[in-house]
Amino acid sequence: MKQWLPAAVCALGLGSTTAMAGADTVGLGNGHNGPVTVSTFGTVINSYAPVTAALAAQATSIQIGTCRGAPACFAEGDLVLVYQATGLQPVPASGSQTPIDVSNNAVGQWEFARLASVETDRLTLTEPLIHAYAANNTQVIRVPEYTRFTIQNTGSITAPAWDGTTGGFIAFLANDAVNNGGVIDTSGLGFRGGKFIAAGDDTARGCSDVDEAGPLSGARKGEGIAGASRYNAEPTGSTPGSTGRGNAANGAGGAVCFKSGGGGGGNGGAGGQGGRSDYSFDNGRDVGGRGGVELSYGDRATSDAFLRRLTFGGGGGAGYGVTEGGSGGAGGGIVFFRALQLAGSGSINASGRLGGASAEGGGGGGAGGSIYVRIVRAAACGTIAATGGLGGASDAIRVGPGGGGGAGHVLFQADPGGTCGLVATGSAPGGQKDASAPPNNDATYGATPGGTTPAAELKYGFIIPAPPxxxxxxxxxxxxxxxxxxxxxxxxxxxxxxxxxxxxxxxxxxxxxxxxxxxxxxxxxxxxxxxxxxxxxxxxxxxxxxxxxFTVDITPPDTDVASGPERFTRARDVKFEFSASEEGVKYLCKLDDAADFTPCDPTYTFANLSEGPHKVEVYAVDRAGNRDETPYVREFQVTVADLSLLGDGIGGCSASGQDASLIALGLGALVAGLRRRRQSQTH
Structure with missing residues (x-):
């Protein structure tokens, strides 16, 4: 029996085949949710649940918290999308204005999975996950799979706002047309803006640090991918690092004393800085909240990360006020869908909200979110927009308005000739009442606009590849x-x-x-x-x-003879049966002094052999082409006895041609003697 080589001996011992991870093979979905028409404003089509335990790569189940969203939560066979919104590690330094490339980061990462079974707090998947995901920063979203999907002009689809664990995300697939006569909208449903909390005291002056204690010295920062440690969603109180002019990644910095403006959130473009402090009571210092940084998906020319990442727009920072001020605008959420065709004049929007206006410091605008639309055929629609929100205005003279929100990310793919207008621009900052205020002799009073980024457009239809x-x-x-x-x-x-x-x-x-x-x-x-x-x-x-x-086999087979003459035979047609240590082998044989080995069957007859000694050599060749290195050799002698002279036997022993060696030797001697006798009689 063949002995397989151990995998450890310079071999790639890959073991048995494992289940392939859940790569994006869903295309346009299986259409099991059928045709659907939406006629009501504010319809929610997705369900959401937080991931409550960390997920390792190759995980096959997901521990979840309470489901919210559409009434139908999760069911066996559903398609879901696993998405990590936040939890950047390491958290960048407060106030850092260095753009962040998330192309190889867990933040913004997503993948599809299909549900094999559903329990109250656990989802079991049909295939393992590809990536790892952090607990409490990741959500699971049920993705409807439609045939035809229609939104009438009275209807819109939306999502619950992001609340720190779930929401802010619309996702669906349609293997037929999407007819949008209404609105698909996640505007202001992404990362939350800094909530305004009144300072309650007008004595603070000269604040300038990236982290200032709130609410007396610093206003709240907007939320971003840095996570909960840098954002305070509570209605009152202050937590370290959540107030002050320093941005936290793409979450904008809040304003500081006295009456400066909050920064704009960032995403595809950086957020703008908030306006200066109160000119009359704090010398108009340039201490507005810093804008959230740009989140990059890598170089589109060399990386496909822009096809594999999605991020919420960063929240704007709150303005500073003693009794009133503007809260930061929330960033845009995410719109994700694929379809055979897109028609209608409806819009698709994931823009940031404007910053709150105030008689004191204005709030920064939220950044645009992310839009992912991929269509197999042509696409007709209204505007596809992920713009930043306007900075909040200040209804006073030389008091800081809010910075403008940065642009979001837009990915759009369809056959050429469509009518969709793509918009991914940053927004203007807010203004104040003095139209000739320093430093630029205009109403912005040092507040700056959000940055702009071009949409990513693939000018050919979405391709669903066939298997190789x-x-x-x-x-x-x-x-x-x-x-x-x-x-x-x-x-x-x-x-x-x-x-x-x-x-x-x-x-x-x-x-x-x-x-x-x-x-x-x-x-x-x-x-x-x-x-x-x-x-x-x-x-x-x-x-x-x-x-x-297929099978790798590098071990030659062993060849043997199962039956055939061992020493002598009276037959001139000599039959052999060959055997080997493997199944499925072929045999090559050579008789006596033949020049070459030739193919022979497992049962083979050498016909019409002459009297005398003969030698048969045979070797097996297995299915992989391995040849027995030492052919099996059988030597024998053909001896034809005169049975009329020998009778039925000699000394009671059989003369039937069987290879009893002693009998054969005796027969050989007897025949030789008879021949000599006949020869003497003829002379």
Missing amino acids: VVTTPANGSFTNNVRPPITGTARPNTPVIVYLDGQEVGRVTTNAAGEYSVTPTQDLAEGAHTVIAIAAIDAVQSLNSVPDT
């Missing part, structure tokens, strides 16, 4: 190549990912003919291996290819 075909090694085949090339076909010029025994072994792009080839970089262990290939286009994947299983 694996050609070699052929399914069911055997090979003695420990690094066999894996070849196949897929859509031309398409990236293909090849998995061997559940582990990725290579990524390659098909050529113009749709061909690909990947060679393992380590030796494979002897035994069975399974190849699966997927095609990947623009961060979505095909379903798995048909599994292709």
